[in-house]
Amino acid sequence: MKEFFKVTDLKQVLAYASDCPRVGTEDVPLAKAAGRVLANNIVANIDLPDFMRATMDGYAVQAASTFGSTEGNPGYMSIKGAVEMGESPSFSIASGEAATISTGGMLPHGADSVVMVEHTEAIDGATIEVYKSVAPGQHVLEKGEDVRKGDTILACGRKLRSQETGLLAALGKETISVYRKPVIAVISTGDEIVPVNEIPGPGQIRDINTYTLA
Incomplete structure (x- = not known):
């Protein structure tokens, strides 16, 4: 019985491909x-991001200043300032200080983490209560962390x-x-194939491969 298909070795196919212009x-x-x-x-x-940025709305702090803070025994921090979006902070954060910051904002020098706003409460315009501690680097994207x-x-x-x-x-x-995009041609073959603008006769089909492959 004659074989219906002729199989070409993969290495030979790759060799053919390597010879193609x-x-x-x-x-x-x-x-x-x-x-x-x-x-x-x-x-x-460049590094991406190219600065340390907040991933949550809240307060930029030194993580160590929040250690031990709970709802029953909150920590107290003074507000040093606010980080404006798209700007580099002109101030730094020391122990016991915080700065309001929005997601994507640049952390001030000295800050290493962000306390989520949900875990704080403003007492007045100068002080906040902190109800949950954070670890260094928490809620922060480090410089070069992505790339x-x-x-x-x-x-x-x-x-x-x-x-x-x-x-x-x-x-x-x-x-x-x-x-550059290679220039190719698609040729549909088969005695049963007719152009799309013709009505197929018995045993015939319209040419769809030309349009689905092109």
């Missing part, structure tokens, strides 16, 4: 990079999705080097 590269705006394939490695030129400067974060050959283009935007990459 490589497509060139081109630079495209980041806004048009989704779906394209990277033509080089992407190395981080370290000098790390290869995306490898050549990576297909770019929205996740990758967002990361590239965070790194300030306006233009991306990608492989």
Whole structure:
């Protein structure tokens, strides 16, 4: 019985592929990079985040100042100031001090954690009660915690999705080097195939592969 299929060895197929001409590269705006394939490695030129930032609304503090604080035995801290969004604080935090801060805000020098606002109560404009202690680094994103400067974060050959283009935007990459799109042709074959604008006869089907594969 004749074999219906002819199987080609995988190594031979890969050898054929290696002989195929490589497509060139081109630079495209980041806004048009989704779906394209990277033509080089992407190395981080900065830390992400590039400053210590809060992940909760509350108060930036030195964690040690909150140790032992409970609802029955709250700690008391003086308010040093407020961290404005998008700005670098001009003051530092010492033991027993706190600064109001919003999610994403830059921690003042000296602070190493954030007490959630839900675990505090303002006594007046200058003092707060703290009902729960925090550990160093709690509710904080450290500098370089997501990406370290000098790390290869995306490898050549990576297909770019929205996740990758967002990361590239965070790194300030306006233009991306990608492989050019290859020019291909799809040919549907088969005696039973008819064009989409024709009515199939008995045993015939319309050509769908040309449209689903293209």
